[in-house]
Amino acid sequence: MEILEVPKTLEQLEAEGATIELKAVFKEGGLRLAPVADPARPGFYLGVEKLSEDEKKNRTYYIEPEKLVLRIKEGTTFNLSDEVDKLNWRWVKYSPHIAMSFVEAQQGTQIWYYVHVQERESQEHISRLESRVKAGNLILADDPINYISRARLTGMDMRGQTIIEIKEYLLDTASTHPQKILDSYDEGQIGIRLAVLNALDKGVINFDGHVYTYNNVTLGMSEDSIIDYVGLSRNRQLFELIQRDLKDYGFASTESAKSPVIAKKEDKAVTMDTDRVRGGA
Numbered sequence: 001m002e003i004l005e006v007p008k009t010l011e012q013l014e015a016e017g018a019t020i021e022l023k024a025v026f027k028e029g030g031l032r033l034a035p036v037a038d039p040a041r042p043g044f045y046l047g048v049e050k051l052s053e054d055e056k057k058n059r060t061y062y063i064e065p066e067k068l069v070l071r072i073k074e075g076t077t078f079n080l081s082d083e084v085d086k087l088n089w090r091w092v093k094y095s096p097h098i099a100m101s102f103v104e105a106q107q108g109t110q111i112w113y114y115v116h117v118q119e120r121e122s123q124e125h126i127s128r129l130e131s132r133v134k135a136g137n138l139i140l141a142d143d144p145i146n147y148i149s150r151a152r153l154t155g156m157d158m159r160g161q162t163i164i165e166i167k168e169y170l171l172d173t174a175s176t177h178p179q180k181i182l183d184s185y186d187e188g189q190i191g192i193r194l195a196v197l198n199a200l201d202k203g204v205i206n207f208d209g210h211v212y213t214y215n216n217v218t219l220g221m222s223e224d225s226i227i228d229y230v231g232l233s234r235n236r237q238l239f240e241l242i243q244r245d246l247k248d249y250g251f252a253s254t255e256s257a258k259s260p261v262i263a264k265k266e267d268k269a270v271t272m273d274t275d276r277v278r279g280g281a
Contacts, residue, residue: 047091135174
């Protein structure tokens with residue numbers, strides 16, 4: 001049986017003197033690159049060794065950053081076992097137009113080319129697909145009564161919309177931004193966050209236009225500040241009181257603040273208020 005090689009990192013490829021290949025984000029044209037000045041050291045360039053005139057005499061090739069311009073195009077390669085390519089790659093990789101991976105290229109606005117490593121790109125693609133599947137499965141296995149809260153945890157307030165609309169949004173998000181969905185099911189502080197969101201929706205926590213309060217206790221001026229406040233160990237009893245009040249609306253309490261405070265399957269469906277004034281950032 002053939003053993004598949006583990007995808008290599010860029011650092012491993014550089015250490016092994018392998019060949020680096022650049023792929024274009026945009027399939028048209030090329031790009032002319034020059035070494036990037038070091039913002040921390042005037043007169044120096046990123047990835048370029050500063051040599052004296054005597055040192056230059058002992059080199060078969062060296063970089064003159066003020067004079068060098070290199071043309072990059074689709075499929076340009078740097079053989080790191082070759083001295084010229086190795087020295088050029090050292091400064092080329094600092095260009096703001098070069099990304100170290102396809103994923104990084106998708107996150108930048110000035111990226112023209114990225115380092116292509118087939119095994120690594122395949123592994124990253126597989127990881128993205130697995131994240132989408134995992135996120136979708138979490139939604140399908142969840143009780144629909146929790147969909148409003150899950151949407152809220154992704155940053156979307158969908159109170160007043162139908163369950164099918166919310167489910168559609170969650171599944172679309174699982175496909176386009178799976179990490180948002182995965183985070184909404186991550187245990188972390190979700191118990192506290194969901195309890196606070198549910199308490200806000202049902203008026204257990206009140207907002208007067210300036211501050212949020214529970215009974216006579218001031219909780220903060222934003223939803224995040226509420227979560228931080230009730231999450232403190234010294235405020236554990238306050239959090240338990242909020243959970244107790246939520247039981248009247250069909251929400252399950254939890255033994256641990258790290259566990260999701262969501263409605264159980266046997267609990268009745270909860271109708272969310274849609275006309276309550278909201279505030280905070």
